[in-house]
Each structure stands twice: as C-alpha cells, then as structure tokens.
Amino acid sequence: MITIAPYSWEHFQALPSLDAARDRFLELGGAKFVKDDCLDLFTRYEMQRTFGLAMLHRHNDILPGQKMNKDPGAGMDEPQPAIWGYTPAGELAPTEFSYAKGHKVQLGGKEREFAAELLRKLDERGLIGVFGLCAYPGDDFEGRCEITQNSANINLKPQDFxxxxxxxxxxxxxxxxxxxxxxxxxxxxxxxx
Known part of the structure; x- marks a missing residue:
C-alpha cells in the first residue's frame, strides 16, 4: 500500500514545464502505456470513476507556501487535492487543488493499493514523473483547455473556447x-x- 504525503512546494516546483512534459510523454511512449495498460488497471481496481490519469506538469513557478489551485467558484468548499504525483520516495503527493462542491476523493485502502500498482507499472516502463492521478471529473466532463498568463492558470471549457x-x-x-x-x-x- 502506498503512503500519502502532504503537499510539498518543492515537489510541485520539480514538475516539468508543459512543453517538457509533452516531449517526455512522446519520447517514452506515453500513449502506448495509456492504451495498453491503463484501461485494464483502472477497471480491475474499479477506479475508472474515482481517478483519471494526469500528465504531470507545471505552468509556472510559484512562491514557497503557494499551491496551484483550479476551478474556484461561488460557494467554494475548502481546497481539495485534485491532482497527485509520485514523489522520489514513492509516495503519492498532491500537486494541484480544486475548490469545488460535491464528492471528494477518499484515499482509503483500495485507492492506495491501486496507486501502488500504478506506481509499479510506471516504474517498469520508465514513466515515473510523467503520469500521476487526477480526481475523476464526472461522466459529463468534456475536457478543458488550460492557458497560462503570467502566474495565472486559466481553465476554459470547450463550450467557452x-x-x-x-x-x-x-x-x-x-x-x-x-x-x-x-x-x-x-x-x-x-x-x-
């Protein structure tokens, strides 16, 4: 079972830029991993409506103590982890947060076993640092376009764009x-x- 680490500014700052993450994804055959390994893994652990697979990246530098947050809205709850990456020590640590109402991902035994198995598969294929987990956004999720302007990360829905x-x-x-x-x-x- 995997250990859940607290948020670390240093871990976030160590993430690659979006361009570097994309290049590494292509270099290491990330699409093949998604196609050949992920569907089976997610369905075997019944995690297809708990997590999604995230390509880990950062849009910009942040100051010590800051967190990368997304989707703030009216009536916001406390920020909850929305994306997790694996630390060099093999722990699962949040990298981005969401201000949202509704279901929060619980990282119980079943979820931790799944995260440990994903880490093993990533390690076998040399993909640690390329992929992490994100909170499942719901069946009606149509995607998102992220744009960075200075230190602001702007998320647009396809219907907005x-x-x-x-x-x-x-x-x-x-x-x-x-x-x-x-x-x-x-x-x-x-x-x-």
Missing part, C-alpha cells in the same frame, strides 16, 4: 455534386475569431 466571441466553429463539405451518384469529398473544420 469554441463559442462567440472567442472562436466560431463550423463544418464545410467539399463534395462534388455535379454527378449522380457523387462522392462527398472531405469535411473541413472551419474556425473564425
């Missing part, structure tokens, strides 16, 4: 309908904004 006034999306068919029957060519995604 792909809606006026930022960007308008559409689809244009390039079919050649001069003959019957005719092929439909390709569909081109269009954006404006």
């Amino acid at each position: 792909f809606s006026p006034p930022l960007i308008t999306r559409g689809c244009r068919c390039t079919c050649d309908n001069r003959t019957t029957p005719h092929g439909h060519g390709t569909h081109v995604i269009t954006q404006s904004g």
Whole structure:
C-alpha cells in the first residue's frame, strides 16, 4: 500500500514545464502505456470513476507556501487535492487543488493499493514523473483547455473556447455534386475569431 504525503512546494516546483512534459510523454511512449495498460488497471481496481490519469506538469513557478489551485467558484468548499504525483520516495503527493462542491476523493485502502500498482507499472516502463492521478471529473466532463498568463492558470471549457466571441466553429463539405451518384469529398473544420 502506498503512503500519502502532504503537499510539498518543492515537489510541485520539480514538475516539468508543459512543453517538457509533452516531449517526455512522446519520447517514452506515453500513449502506448495509456492504451495498453491503463484501461485494464483502472477497471480491475474499479477506479475508472474515482481517478483519471494526469500528465504531470507545471505552468509556472510559484512562491514557497503557494499551491496551484483550479476551478474556484461561488460557494467554494475548502481546497481539495485534485491532482497527485509520485514523489522520489514513492509516495503519492498532491500537486494541484480544486475548490469545488460535491464528492471528494477518499484515499482509503483500495485507492492506495491501486496507486501502488500504478506506481509499479510506471516504474517498469520508465514513466515515473510523467503520469500521476487526477480526481475523476464526472461522466459529463468534456475536457478543458488550460492557458497560462503570467502566474495565472486559466481553465476554459470547450463550450467557452469554441463559442462567440472567442472562436466560431463550423463544418464545410467539399463534395462534388455535379454527378449522380457523387462522392462527398472531405469535411473541413472551419474556425473564425
């Protein structure tokens, strides 16, 4: 079973930048690990609605004592860990927090056994430091686009990002309908904004 470590500013600061994390993910075959190993592991431990897999990264430096928080909102509860990474000592430590109402991840025996098995698999494939865990965001989660401006990490939902006034999306068919029957060519995604 794995030990849960407290938040550590030093651990957060040791995370790679987003670009470096992406490069390491590609170099070490992160997509293959996700495809070949993760589904089985998550379903065997019944963690597919408890955790998600996170590519560990930091957007910027923070000052000692600060925490990387996300999604603040009205009526916020106390910040809860939302992303965890493995420390060099093999502990699971929070790296980002969430201000949110609703279900909080409990790190009991079953969750700790799962985290220990994930750590073993990451170690076997040389992927420690690439992946960590994140709190499962719910069945209706559509993704998020993170943007960093100076020391602020801004999270946009897809419907915020792909809606006026930022960007308008559409689809244009390039079919050649001069003959019957005719092929439909390709569909081109269009954006404006």
